[in-house]
Amino acid sequence: MAKRPASNVTLTNRKWAIGYSIAGGILFAIYQFLLPWDGLPDGIYRAVYQWMPPAAVNESLVYVLMALGLNIVVGYAGLLDLGYVAFWAIGGYCAGWFMSEFFYFLNVHFFGSVGLERPGIHINFWMVLIIGGFVCALFGVLIGAPTLRLKSDYLALVTLGFGEIIPQVFFNGENFFGFNISNGTKGIVVVDPIPVGVKNLGPFDFGWKLLVFLLLTAVMVFVSLRLRKGRLGRAWLAIREDELAASMMGVPLMRTKLASYAVGAFSGGLGGVAFATHVNGVYAERFNFAISIFLLAMVVLGGMGNVWGVILGAFVLSWVNGTGLVAFGKTFNTQFGTNIDFASFTFLLFGLVLILMMLYKREGLLPESRLKLVLNEDELDTDSEAKKAKK
């Protein structure tokens, strides 16, 4: 008789929260207190800055946020989305619009973090987060409504289209039917700092911002795990397993898929706002197609459907992309006196990783427990078949 799976017990819910807080607390302590400490040996200080600079950790966390959102669409509901960067862009511009001097002819302040004399719209960061999330969710539904009737490959193609269109609109947004919505290629520079009560977190408060991003990520993990176990999560899984059977069992396909788009896009919006505060501005050229693929690679590499796998995948890939490869190249070049531009091999490396993963570890680094079951069984099957063939 099969036992009740442990994941249904509430205790394990608390377990992850404790583990997460400890890991997050250590990270925070390192970057907030240990690095600025005068007694720290110079070697360690330089090693950390070369291999794991504070900015890289924060950026990784933003990628984690995005990847978690994409995981709901791709991993939970099984809908291939190649245009996820669109939500990142929309979230980013929400921050640009509501937290800067972009609308210089207005003077709106709402618990903002800058002086009342500054022009533009200055809404509190935490509220902009929510606004960005909801605006993205709305766009998720708007994009999803016409496209979700399509199946697999066709859906992927249309999402790819939207993933191109929306960033292009912002890229050329200096004159959008007569309105300037994005400053075009110049971008919206200087986004308001994050108010956390006692102080405002500017561009160089990496440690405290790390804490803010950790908190946002924790919220998304929590939401992902809770939704997964509820009525909606089951319906998503059922659609991933067998769409037709799901509709025959009373699951409204459109509404359920739209819900996954909306929740995924909401997380994308959080990521967009967070990224804008991380780089202290919104730049249209940052939102390109490669990001969508990059995020998808994180979800696939880490393990579709498993939040911990996705977090790992996002961390590893964004680290390799932003820091790891460059740092490795520098060390390698000084060691052997060569002059190889390692950073230019990023895509070669990613391509290689994806191919190898598909060949040898299709379920990802930390697979979802359900999928592990299938892949192990398949191995058993081929083993027994091979044995039979030998006989």
Add this chain to the structure above:
Amino acid sequence: MSNVIEAKEVSVAFGGLLAVNAVDFNIPERSVVSLIGPNGAGKTTFFNVLTGLYKPSAGSIQYNDRDITDLPPHKIASIGIARTFQNIRLFGLMTAQENLLVAMHSRLKSGITSTILRTPKQRREELAAEAKAQEILDFVGIGKWTYEFARNLSYGDQRRLEVARALALEPKVLLLDEPTAGMNPQESQVFVDFVRRLVKERDLSIMLIEHDMKVVMSVSERITVLDQGEKIAEGTPDQIKNNPRVVEAYLGKAKE
């Protein structure tokens, strides 16, 4: 006795091919009716029309005096018409319990926020749903496999789980598409008893597509025969057994 489902002159065309041609079909309340016919006669197509998967090119379908011809499949399922599939279509990577809970989707109320916050109401609802799922699993006799993945169950248990999943919709009508395919005679006999139990204890009307004549003859109150999309006979098992057109459709015409 009134009819739960009344299909009137239903036709389904795939391009030029008329898969179902002006078929009238009723399912009386609390009865077992069967649809038989040679392969390719249009039986499963007719099933798919009743459950909303295909839209009929002509004709209409009434369910308890309500026109359901144009309703989408999930609506039809949630108002009380459940089905199983010819080739089992369970959610393989979900547990038996989850399979049933998915079918309860339309009956459950909790939304995104209440699930995230896990409100007392949502927890109560989930617990009640789980209890009900267990009751149904016990009813079909696979109560010990609640937390087992559907794909790990034996073939017979998967068939039972499909019926259990359909029952979780709390249907008034249950459509079974070749439920005894792949069963041996003993298992088929068990199944016949099970169908009778369903009608008696669950207050169901059942429509059956079946190739096993022994099962069909022993369980059905009325049999309808389709051949090449057309209804060629309808009646009690005895009438059907002796109908020359039915014999012809199944075995071919005797040489003159």
